[in-house]
Amino acid sequence: MTTPRGFLSPLVAGLGLGATLYLTFLLAGHGLGAHGFFRDLTAALAAWASPFWATENAYLSTFLDEKGPLSTWVAWEIAGVAIGALAASLATRRFYFKIERGAGTAPATRLVFALCGGTLTGLGAALARGCTSGLGLSGGAVLSAGAFVFLLGFFLAGLLAALFSKRLWR
Amino acid sequence: MLGLGALFGFFLEAGGLGSPRKLTAQLSLRDWTVFKVMFVAIMVAAVTLYLSDLTGLLAARQLKAPTPFYWAMAAGGALLGIGMAVGGYCPGTSVVGLFTGRLDALFFIVGMVGGVFLFANYCGELQGLFFAGKGAERETLASLTGWPAWLILLALAGIAWTGFRLGSRIETRDGGVIDALNLQQNRE
Numbered sequence: 001m002t003t004p005r006g007f008l009s010p011l012v013a014g015l016g017l018g019a020t021l022y023l024t025f026l027l028a029g030h031g032l033g034a035h036g037f038f039r040d041l042t043a044a045l046a047a048w049a050s051p052f053w054a055t056e057n058a059y060l061s062t063f064l065d066e067k068g069p070l071s072t073w074v075a076w077e078i079a080g081v082a083i084g085a086l087a088a089s090l091a092t093r094r095f096y097f098k099i100e101r102g103a104g105t106a107p108a109t110r111l112v113f114a115l116c117g118g119t120l121t122g123l124g125a126a127l128a129r130g131c132t133s134g135l136g137l138s139g140g141a142v143l144s145a146g147a148f149v150f151l152l153g154f155f156l157a158g159l160l161a162a163l164f165s166k167r168l169w170r
Numbered sequence: 171m172l173g174l175g176a177l178f179g180f181f182l183e184a185g186g187l188g189s190p191r192k193l194t195a196q197l198s199l200r201d202w203t204v205f206k207v208m209f210v211a212i213m214v215a216a217v218t219l220y221l222s223d224l225t226g227l228l229a230a231r232q233l234k235a236p237t238p239f240y241w242a243m244a245a246g247g248a249l250l251g252i253g254m255a256v257g258g259y260c261p262g263t264s265v266v267g268l269f270t271g272r273l274d275a276l277f278f279i280v281g282m283v284g285g286v287f288l289f290a291n292y293c294g295e296l297q298g299l300f301f302a303g304k305g306a307e308r309e310t311l312a313s314l315t316g317w318p319a320w321l322i323l324l325a326l327a328g329i330a331w332t333g334f335r336l337g338s339r340i341e342t343r344d345g346g347v348i349d350a351l352n353l354q355q356n357r358e
Contacts, residue, residue: 080177098272103356137215161255
C-alpha cells in the first residue's frame with residue numbers, strides 16, 4: 001500500500017472549516033448541518049415502509065416532503081461532504097477500504113458497536129434538534145447558549161463513556 | 171450548498187476527523203485534534219460573524235440561531251458523546267468515514283436511522299424532555315450572561331488557548347497524535 005499523505009495541522013483544518021462555516025452563513029443565512037439529512041431520510045424510509053404510520057407520527061410527519069429527502073439544502077450539503085471527503089482522501093492516498101477499529105477488536109464486534117453508537121447518536125440528535133455540526137459548530141458560531149450546553153454534554157458524557165469503550169480502540 | 175458541503179467534507183477529512191480512531195482518541199484525551207479543529211472553527215466563524223455584524227456586512231439577526239431547550243440539548247449531547255465513544259462517529263463525520271472507505275461508517279449510519287426511528291416511535295413519551303427547559307429564542311452566551319459579545323469571544327479564545335496548550339502537552343507526553351500513516355498501519 002502506498003504511503004498516505006499526512007493530515008493538515010488542526011489549526012489549518014480548523015481555519016478552513018471556520019472559513020467554510022462563515023461562508024455558509026454569509027451565503028445561506030444558516031450554518032452547516034448533518035443530522036437533518038438523516039432525519040429526513042428516516043422520515044422518507046418510514047413513509048415508504050408504512051405511509052399511514054409515517055403521516056400519523058407527530059415527529060416524522062413534519063419532515064415529510066413530497067419532493068423527497070433529496071430536495072433540502074442539507075441533502076445537497078451532505079452530497080458535497082461526500083464529494084469533498086472522497087476527493088481529499090483520493091488525492092492524498094488516504095482512501096482505502098477498511099473496518100477501522102482497534103488492533104485487538106474483531107471486525108464483527110466493531111460493526112455491532114458502530115450500529116449501537118449510531119442508534120444512540122440518531123436518538124440524541126433528534127432530541128437535541130441537531131448534532132455536532134448543526135448545533136455544535138453552527139450554533140457555536142453564533143454563540144448560541146443551547147449549542148454550548150450541547151457541547152458540554154457531548155464532551156462530558158463522551159469522556160466518561162470512553163473510560164469503558166477504550167478497549168474497542170486499542 | 172454542494173460546494174460548501176464539499177469544502178466541509180474536504181477539511182474534515184484533511185484534518186483527520188473521518189477516522190474513528192482519531193475521534194475516539196480525543197475522548198480518551200490522547201489526541202486533541204477534535205477539540206482543536208472544532209474550537210478554531212467556532213472561533214474563526216464567530217469572530218468573522220461578529221465583525222461582519224459590527225461593520226454592517228451581515229446582520230446577526232438574520233442568521234439562523236437555535237432556541238435553547240436546555241434539557242434536551244444536554245441529554246442529546248450526552249447521547250452523541252456516548253455514541254461517538256462507542257460508535258466512533260457523529261453524523262457529519264460518518265459521511266466522511268463512509269466516503270473514505272470505512273465500512274464501519276455504513277453501519278453507524280444505519281444505526282442513526284434506527285435511532286431517529288426510535289425517537290419518532292417514542293416521541294410521545296419523550297415529549298416532556300424534548301420541550302423541557304426552553305430558553306429565550308436566539309439566546310446567546312452574551313444575552314444569557316449579560317456580557318458583551320466581544321468579552322464572550324475573548325473568554326472562548328482563552329479556553330481554546332488553554333485547551334491547545336494542555337492538549338499538546340498531553341499529546342507529546344503520550345507519543346504524538348494518531349497520524350495517517352499509523353492509521354494505515356493500524357498501530358499506535
